[in-house]
Amino acid sequence: MKTIIVVEDQTVLATAYSNKFRGEGFNVEVAMDGEAGLDLITRIKPDRSNPALHALPIIVLSSLAKPESVEEAWQAGATLVLSKFNTSPKRVLESVISALAAGSATAQDIPAIDTGSISSVATHPVSNGPAQGHILLVEDNSDLNTLLAFMLRKAGHLVTGAGSDDDALQQISAQSFDLFLLGRNKADSGRLSLCKQLRQSRFDKPIIIYSTAALFSEQQEGLRAGATAYLVNSEDQFNVGQIASDLLTIQAARRGIRAA
Secondary structure (H helix, E strand, C coil), X not given: CCEEEEECCCHHHHHHHHHHHHHCCCEEEEECCHHHHHHHHHHHCCCCCCHHHHXXXXXXXXXXXXXXXXXXXXXXXXXXXXXXXXXXXXXXXHHHHHHHHXXXXXXXXXXXXXXXXXXXXXXXXXCCCCCCCEEEEECCCHHHHHHHHHHHHHCCCEEEEXXXXXXXXXXXHHCCCCEEEEEECXXXXXXXXXXXXXXXXXXXXXXXXXXXXXXXXXXXXXHHCCCCEEEEHHHHCCCHHHHHHHHHHHXXXXXXXXXX
């Protein structure tokens, strides 16, 4: 059984990665910082002069969106550099499997960096003042609620949670929100009703439906109900903060045009 060492100081992210890897049959060790990571490596691979150790793939998942930060990771010896904002657990798993498959090659033969990932990092800067807002997160799955709220707050948003449609309506009547994120499972049509109700009440704020219902017809159903965007769990859960920022930026620009 192959072993993966996850070095991540955010417990939510470390758990998400670990669960994904273990589900595919990997043994996973978790370290909360670089020093603990080195201790783990020394315990598992005590002979650090072994050339095979230097050929092991190292994947860097970075929250730093500047190209020079990506270059720095590359120069430090990373096999692959990915963005936390743009990379789903599925993509991380695929990258790990690809990197391990290339492990029998020499260090020179292993690709140094995923150029597509550099592009995605460079085109989603987090330091240029993306729009931030107050988001109502309606999700009855506590684990998913925790992960989504974490990613939204990481992008600078204020998040209020609601566990049901009724709870959401109470929150909406009590305070103002800039964007709504509605979690929908495959058997749930209630969130579509909530989305329609918001639009019928002339709410013009962005509405994102975040769903396990991934069929094209189901996505079209959500958009017809009034959703601004329809996201699918496996692909978009780590990108939801940036998507929310992008929609709020567009909303602010439209208001500026109308005001002019």
